[in-house]
Amino acid sequence: MENINASIVLAGVGGQGTLIAGKLLGILAMNLGLDVKVSEVHGMSQRGGSVVTYVKIAPEVHSPIIEEGTADFVLSFEEVESVRWAKLLKKGGTMIVNTQQIKSLPVLMGQMKYPEGVIDSLKEASEGNARIVSIDATGLSVETAGTSKATNIVMLGALSNYLGASDDEWRKAVEEAFASKPKTIPGNLSAFEKGRTAGNV
Amino acid sequence: MKKIMLGNEAVARGAYEAGVKFVSSYPGTPSTEITEEIAKYPEVACEWAPNEKCGAEAAIGCSVRGGRAMTCMKHVGMNVCADPLFTVSYTGVNGGLVFCVADDPGMHSSQNEQDSRNYARASKVPMLEPSDSEECRTFTKYAFEMSEKYDTPVLLRLHTRVSHSRSVVSVEDAAPITIKDYEKNPPKYVMMPANAIGKHVVVEERNKKIIDDVAADPEGVGLHKIEIRDTKLGIITDGAAYQYVRDALPNASVLKLGLVWPLSEAVIKDFASKVERVVIVEELDPFLETEIKAMGVKCEGKELFTLLGEYSARLIKEKLSDDELPVSAFDASKLPQIPGRPPVLCAGCPHKGLYLALKRLKVNVTGDIGCYTLGALPPMQAVDTVVCMGASVGMAHGFDKATDHADSRNTVGVIGDSTFLHSGVTNLMNAVYNDSQITLIILDNSITGMTGHQQNPSTGMNIRLEAAPAVSLEKLCESLGVRPEAIRVVDPVDTFECEKVIKEELEREVVSVVIARRPCALIPTGRAKKGVEVSVDYDKCRKCGACGRIMCPALIMDADGFPVVDAEACNNCGLCVNVCRFGALSKAEE
Numbered sequence: 173m174e175n176i177n178a179s180i181v182l183a184g185v186g187g188q189g190t191l192i193a194g195k196l197l198g199i200l201a202m203n204l205g206l207d208v209k210v211s212e213v214h215g216m217s218q219r220g221g222s223v224v225t226y227v228k229i230a231p232e233v234h235s236p237i238i239e240e241g242t243a244d245f246v247l248s249f250e251e252v253e254s255v256r257w258a259k260l261l262k263k264g265g266t267m268i269v270n271t272q273q274i275k276s277l278p279v280l281m282g283q284m285k286y287p288e289g290v291i292d293s294l295k296e297a298s299e300g301n302a303r304i305v306s307i308d309a310t311g312l313s314v315e316t317a318g319t320s321k322a323t324n325i326v327m328l329g330a331l332s333n334y335l336g337a338s339d340d341e342w343r344k345a346v347e348e349a350f351a352s353k354p355k356t357i358p359g360n361l362s363a364f365e366k367g368r369t370a371g372n373v
Numbered sequence: 374m375k376k377i378m379l380g381n382e383a384v385a386r387g388a389y390e391a392g393v394k395f396v397s398s399y400p401g402t403p404s405t406e407i408t409e410e411i412a413k414y415p416e417v418a419c420e421w422a423p424n425e426k427c428g429a430e431a432a433i434g435c436s437v438r439g440g441r442a443m444t445c446m447k448h449v450g451m452n453v454c455a456d457p458l459f460t461v462s463y464t465g466v467n468g469g470l471v472f473c474v475a476d477d478p479g480m481h482s483s484q485n486e487q488d489s490r491n492y493a494r495a496s497k498v499p500m501l502e503p504s505d506s507e508e509c510r511t512f513t514k515y516a517f518e519m520s521e522k523y524d525t526p527v528l529l530r531l532h533t534r535v536s537h538s539r540s541v542v543s544v545e546d547a548a549p550i551t552i553k554d555y556e557k558n559p560p561k562y563v564m565m566p567a568n569a570i571g572k573h574v575v576v577e578e579r580n581k582k583i584i585d586d587v588a589a590d591p592e593g594v595g596l597h598k599i600e601i602r603d604t605k606l607g608i609i610t611d612g613a614a615y616q617y618v619r620d621a622l623p624n625a626s627v628l629k630l631g632l633v634w635p636l637s638e639a640v641i642k643d644f645a646s647k648v649e650r651v652v653i654v655e656e657l658d659p660f661l662e663t664e665i666k667a668m669g670v671k672c673e674g675k676e677l678f679t680l681l682g683e684y685s686a687r688l689i690k691e692k693l694s695d696d697e698l699p700v701s702a703f704d705a706s707k708l709p710q711i712p713g714r715p716p717v718l719c720a721g722c723p724h725k726g727l728y729l730a731l732k733r734l735k736v737n738v739t740g741d742i743g744c745y746t747l748g749a750l751p752p753m754q755a756v757d758t759v760v761c762m763g764a765s766v767g768m769a770h771g772f773d774k775a776t777d778h779a780d781s782r783n784t785v786g787v788i789g790d791s792t793f794l795h796s797g798v799t800n801l802m803n804a805v806y807n808d809s810q811i812t813l814i815i816l817d818n819s820i821t822g823m824t825g826h827q828q829n830p831s832t833g834m835n836i837r838l839e840a841a842p843a844v845s846l847e848k849l850c851e852s853l854g855v856r857p858e859a860i861r862v863v864d865p866v867d868t869f870e871c872e873k874v875i876k877e878e879l880e881r882e883v884v885s886v887v888i889a890r891r892p893c894a895l896i897p898t899g900r901a902k903k904g905v906e907v908s909v910d911y912d913k914c915r916k917c918g919a920c921g922r923i924m925c926p927a928l929i930m931d932a933d934g935f936p937v938v939d940a941e942a943c944n945n946c947g948l949c950v951n952v953c954r955f956g957a958l959s960k961a962e963e
Contacts, residue, residue, distance in 0.1 A: 210539035221716035234619035241699030276714040297707035
């Protein structure tokens, strides 16, 4: 059994694939013989709203919820969502941010501006207490898989640099997660590799 | 074999392993996936019922006939099927019968935060409450056994964080489906006064027997967990709250109640006698606390903890632990202000065009439960009221009665196809029968949308996507007495035609029904067709902003005020084309 004890936040916008990423991490943890809980949000907020999935991996997991200052990793699938969920990251944690920007309703209505320089603001506000990794996961997904749909797998590829499961275990989890859509496995595996390279900083 | 399963998936697995014969439910977050997962076991009869009362009564029928049966719902669905629940408590069962109800503390996707444990006490039906996926499986399986052993329906109470969390489950083989013999037995099954008086005695004796059996075997019969650690502090808790307690207070002693109704006084007093201080940690109502205080046990509860929303390990730590609270890596004061991200109507959503028409008409809108509830939020802000399933129709009728028809000239009810069939039909019957002049708009997107696309009696398909007879909404309304000329069908994307038709029907001094028909953009029949992409002619565009005001997620205004269509997100519905007065937007011919 590999000794992983990690709380991982997957934050994004409804429809970005955080649920599937959570499911894949669940498969990975189970294959490693670890306890795992994945908490999802279904229903109303999925309609283009801000969504979050929590994944907790450890020898024994109780609450499925990740609370303030307790996340080892925050994976933000959209740039500004990283700020919304920043408070969950613990001191010494790692935040991986996809630089894709999706304008929300208040921005489209002209009530608020989409903030500029989010990554720099995060670095400043962390005061050296967090590792911030930014990648263009959506761009890499389109480049390798021909669609933005593999953004979630690119993000997991980036995470794989820091989580401590072997390359084989990750590949196996990708294959199992997409077992019902075997045609998508090669594309997802290359998206994973792209993310792994881009997230290795 | 071990598998990782959603709590709801594990409930389905538990029912399957118990040899369930029939499951009938109406979808509702966070309960929907249970019945969807059941549908994947071909040997189980499984269906979407038009509402929770239908689902419950069908399940009761199967149970009385001798098969194990289950009905699943969200917490507010329990209100709809409360009527059969209270009396099947008296008749008891033949095959095991389980009512599965999923509460939603924090209201992630609900209109209230009711605590369904109150139903167990009120209906005198035992209630089990799992706290992770493996317990979802084992508790469900046990619920069927318990139902048959004590001749009672059993309630299984879930929670958003249990239903929608994945954790590891040990899958077992399924028991064969068996159907017991049915024997006529009117004293048991005919609940008229003479029989029911006798059955009430049986109910009280049954609950006393359960309490005694739990006292004799708390872990076996009650599914309780008694964990004695440090005896300074003893926590009594249930369901999801147990998990927060374990994270917050790893050294505390815990009595985790599996059976939350009825409660064994002996078990609780025994636990209380072993610890110095007893605190009840339960979300929502002081359900356990009230009962435990009535037993004369000294304890604390809601004087420490809120009646509102979800709990957390942090909240429990704050109240009961001296440990330092975790701190974030970021200095929040240095993070930028960020815009909110509320849920929105999707690109190509058929409801948009209809709501734009209502906004222009400046009418009062009594709303209902579904995706179209989002019409209450900016930018549409078209919906005035939302109470419960079906209330749009009844409330529009009430507006009519309050003003002697006057408000029917500027009031409409809006209701989805699935919600209309759930509980709008009887309301419409009432309006026609009692001389109303309401205008009802049925937003027929040919699916139950918000819960994730379930079939209903008007879609022409059943839960397993096999062809099924489809209710004709037009004929149904006509049969209720709505005049044929007052039943109008429009395409909601044709927003100006909608406005014209609604205006005409508001003037009509009888009940009118406008059916705004177009499939949801996320189902196969509503999805974008290739080759009909929307394009912009920038020479014709006057930057008036009309297309932007639709607030379509696929249409973004650039820095100069020109519209830009996101081809990947666009559903090619053509609403933006219809609202452009300068012909700058166009859609290729279909």
